[in-house]
Amino acid sequence: MLYSLTRRMFVIALLVASLGAGAECARAETSDPLSSWNDGPAKQAIVDFVKATTDSSSPNFVPPGARIATFDQDGTLWVEHPMYSQVVYCLERVPALVKAKPELANVEPFKTVMSFLSGDRAAIEKLSTPDLEKIATATLTGMTVDDFEAEVEKWMASAKDGRWKRPYTELTYQPMQEVLSYLRANGFKTYIVTGGGQDFVRVYSEQTYGIPPEQVVGTAGGTTYSYDQNGKPILTKDPKLLLNDNFAGKPEGIHLMIGRRPYAAFGNSTGDQQMLEYAGAGDGARLKMLVLHDDAEREYAYGPAEGLPDTKVGTFTQELYDEAKKDGWIVISMKNDWKTIFPPAKAAP
Amino acid sequence: MLYSLTRRMFVIALLVASLGAGAECARAETSDPLSSWNDGPAKQAIVDFVKATTDSSSPNFVPPGARIATFDQDGTLWVEHPMYSQVVYCLERVPALVKAKPELANVEPFKTVMSFLSGDRAAIEKLSTPDLEKIATATLTGMTVDDFEAEVEKWMASAKDGRWKRPYTELTYQPMQEVLSYLRANGFKTYIVTGGGQDFVRVYSEQTYGIPPEQVVGTAGGTTYSYDQNGKPILTKDPKLLLNDNFAGKPEGIHLMIGRRPYAAFGNSTGDQQMLEYAGAGDGARLKMLVLHDDAEREYAYGPAEGLPDTKVGTFTQELYDEAKKDGWIVISMKNDWKTIFPPAKAAP
Numbered sequence: 001m002l003y004s005l006t007r008r009m010f011v012i013a014l015l016v017a018s019l020g021a022g023a024e025c026a027r028a029e030t031s032d033p034l035s036s037w038n039d040g041p042a043k044q045a046i047v048d049f050v051k052a053t054t055d056s057s058s059p060n061f062v063p064p065g066a067r068i069a070t071f072d073q074d075g076t077l078w079v080e081h082p083m084y085s086q087v088v089y090c091l092e093r094v095p096a097l098v099k100a101k102p103e104l105a106n107v108e109p110f111k112t113v114m115s116f117l118s119g120d121r122a123a124i125e126k127l128s129t130p131d132l133e134k135i136a137t138a139t140l141t142g143m144t145v146d147d148f149e150a151e152v153e154k155w156m157a158s159a160k161d162g163r164w165k166r167p168y169t170e171l172t173y174q175p176m177q178e179v180l181s182y183l184r185a186n187g188f189k190t191y192i193v194t195g196g197g198q199d200f201v202r203v204y205s206e207q208t209y210g211i212p213p214e215q216v217v218g219t220a221g222g223t224t225y226s227y228d229q230n231g232k233p234i235l236t237k238d239p240k241l242l243l244n245d246n247f248a249g250k251p252e253g254i255h256l257m258i259g260r261r262p263y264a265a266f267g268n269s270t271g272d273q274q275m276l277e278y279a280g281a282g283d284g285a286r287l288k289m290l291v292l293h294d295d296a297e298r299e300y301a302y303g304p305a306e307g308l309p310d311t312k313v314g315t316f317t318q319e320l321y322d323e324a325k326k327d328g329w330i331v332i333s334m335k336n337d338w339k340t341i342f343p344p345a346k347a348a349p
Numbered sequence: 350m351l352y353s354l355t356r357r358m359f360v361i362a363l364l365v366a367s368l369g370a371g372a373e374c375a376r377a378e379t380s381d382p383l384s385s386w387n388d389g390p391a392k393q394a395i396v397d398f399v400k401a402t403t404d405s406s407s408p409n410f411v412p413p414g415a416r417i418a419t420f421d422q423d424g425t426l427w428v429e430h431p432m433y434s435q436v437v438y439c440l441e442r443v444p445a446l447v448k449a450k451p452e453l454a455n456v457e458p459f460k461t462v463m464s465f466l467s468g469d470r471a472a473i474e475k476l477s478t479p480d481l482e483k484i485a486t487a488t489l490t491g492m493t494v495d496d497f498e499a500e501v502e503k504w505m506a507s508a509k510d511g512r513w514k515r516p517y518t519e520l521t522y523q524p525m526q527e528v529l530s531y532l533r534a535n536g537f538k539t540y541i542v543t544g545g546g547q548d549f550v551r552v553y554s555e556q557t558y559g560i561p562p563e564q565v566v567g568t569a570g571g572t573t574y575s576y577d578q579n580g581k582p583i584l585t586k587d588p589k590l591l592l593n594d595n596f597a598g599k600p601e602g603i604h605l606m607i608g609r610r611p612y613a614a615f616g617n618s619t620g621d622q623q624m625l626e627y628a629g630a631g632d633g634a635r636l637k638m639l640v641l642h643d644d645a646e647r648e649y650a651y652g653p654a655e656g657l658p659d660t661k662v663g664t665f666t667q668e669l670y671d672e673a674k675k676d677g678w679i680v681i682s683m684k685n686d687w688k689t690i691f692p693p694a695k696a697a698p
Contacts (some may be wrong), residue, residue, distance in 0.1 A: 065561055145604055189563075202608045212414055213608035214538075223604050225597035225623055233623070233630045235604050242591055242605065248574035255494055255572050255584050256591065257606060259551045259562035274574055274582070281582045 033182040049287040060285040064187040069264035073194040075314040093139040152203040195246035251278035288329040295334040398636040409634040413536040418613035422543040424663040442488040544595035600627035637678040644683040
């Protein structure tokens with residue numbers, strides 16, 4: 001009797017344990033790596049793509065080494081409106097330039113930038129593209145790569161977006177962070193392929209996206225190797241453009257820096273069109289996705305595709321929208337596909 | 350008695366098992382990852398560097414993500430004499446060019462190359478640097494990146510070195526293959542940083558060295574994105590040079606393609622000087638090594654450092670030798686430091 005009771009308890013214990021394990025398995029299976037996505041064709045396309053490329057019995061299986069996924073940054077991984085963060089950086093570096101060379105205070109376009117920073121918000125409208133190029137050259141070149149990195153790091157630690165009053169590096173899209181993690185957990189190597197400055201984005205890419213500097217492809221200038229007055233080797237940033245990583249420059253940059261065709265590519269504007277075409281031209285399963293900013297309330301609304309307001313920053317034309325629909329690319333609606341936009345605010349240190 | 354016998358047997362079994370485990374541990378510890386290296390300062394420097402950078406209690410500990418090691422290819426990882434393999438490739442592509450455009454048969458420098466390939470070995474001496482550049486442009490540009498990759502792959506599968514009658518990809522240095530594996534096993538990311546063509550080396554780097562295409566930095570030209578007659582996106586190789594990855598171009602290329610300073614750098618010629626200086630200028634433990642070809646019997650002997658014969662291919666000057674000695678770089682003597690030069694020949698398929 002004692003034996004049989006003990007045995008029965010043992011069987012019950014086993015059952016409970018196995019039920020527990022079952023419950024745990026079920027929990028693991030239902031834990032959603034894309035929990036900030038609403039159910040729908042966009043979320044489904046990502047899950048289907050990962051299944052097709054990682055299941056070794058799938059006809060579209062891709063060996064781990066070849067699993068490359070590329071992501072535009074501005075407007076795809078983080079906020080780009082009303083102005084690219086790097087443009088803000090360049091403008092906010094101007095006072096330091098003027099301090100070093102006081103005569104610049106009366107020279108355009110620096111004079112206009114100083115007015116803008118002093119509160120004359122309309123002054124910015126006066127700046128032409130050549131003006132902005134002059135400012136970019138003055139603030140992004142001429143220093144050593146180490147000094148530039150230190151300057152960007154310092155700026156990023158204190159600069160804040162005007163609308164959300166949060167650091168730019170906290171204004172990444174939570175659903176896209178989940179895609180990055182989900183792809184990496186499935187053996188994909190994730191790359192940023194940005195029209196922004198390669199050296200600029202590399203400063204914060206690891207901490208912000210878990211993407212190491214060597215996996216950032218961006219607009220890049222040359223450097224010159226020389227020695228400082230102590231004979232120490234230095235690399236100085238040149239004004240010479242090597243790669244304009246926008247439009248056709250994106251697949252060209254991918255070939256230069258990665259050397260393989262991506263299986264997945266994510267963008268949000270006409271500057272990403274050729275990258276998505278190039279990814280899509282390969283064999284097997286290819287994931288091509290575009291973020292459409294149609295959420296004025298939680299973020300911004302701009303196109304001009306689908307009747308959204310026109311913009312010069314991150315333009316998504318109707319032509320691009322039509323190409324996407326025709327070629328089976330997936331357009332992500334921020335408004336409908338994303339449950340949340342940003343990660344929770346970090347506690348103050 | 351039975352009990353005590355069983356217990357004794359159990360104790361003996363445990364002892365045997367633990368001895369067995371001990372023996373296995375000892376085997377694992379004494380299995381030498383650098384078994385093709387003779388004991389000496391070169392081998393010791395590699396082992397000491399790995400210990401210093403990977404032991405978390407070491408003041409020179411480097412976190413895994415930052416563990417970057419760069420290797421020149423020609424003369425450092427594989428044979429470069431009497432002629433770089435890529436130059437042989439370019440020369441051997443000329444008949445295909447002439448077949449496509451028969452008028453080239455009477456145009457220099459192609460005429461001279463055709464004579465050389467027909468057996469007039471002295472003809473090659475007539476080619477000037479501009480001639481070689483013309484041949485390189487004709488054989489390395491103008492085709493799609495996919496066609497180029499297929500051509501190099503095909504050539505590599507059949508081309509053989511004249512002295513050893515083995516494929517070029519088998520004439521890698523076994524001791525350096527061991528260094529690559531040893532560093533990777535210790536969390537280092539290994540890169541090739543070569544004066545050779547980036548697209549050329551990327552074709553065979555994974556299979557030959559376990560280094561994926563995206564970890565090959567080399568001399569690189571631009572590409573142009575367009576569409577073929579079926580509307581399929583293509584990338585065509587341009588004659589425009591973007592990066593001359595030699596001398597100062599090596600640290601510049603490392604910054605462009607990797608964006609971090611290497612902790613270890615390996616080379617064999619004046620073209621590697623700046624890469625080693627750049628690696629050495631960082632903080633903490635830095636490994637800087639140069640292979641000296643002083644083994645005429647098993648491979649080749651050339652310098653002109655240390656009275657070795659002079660050469661135009663992989664020049665190691667006395668000045669470089671003196672800088673190495675002055676700055677604590679390690680010069681590897683092929684003759685004295687390496688037990689074997691090449692991996693065993695692969696069995697015919």
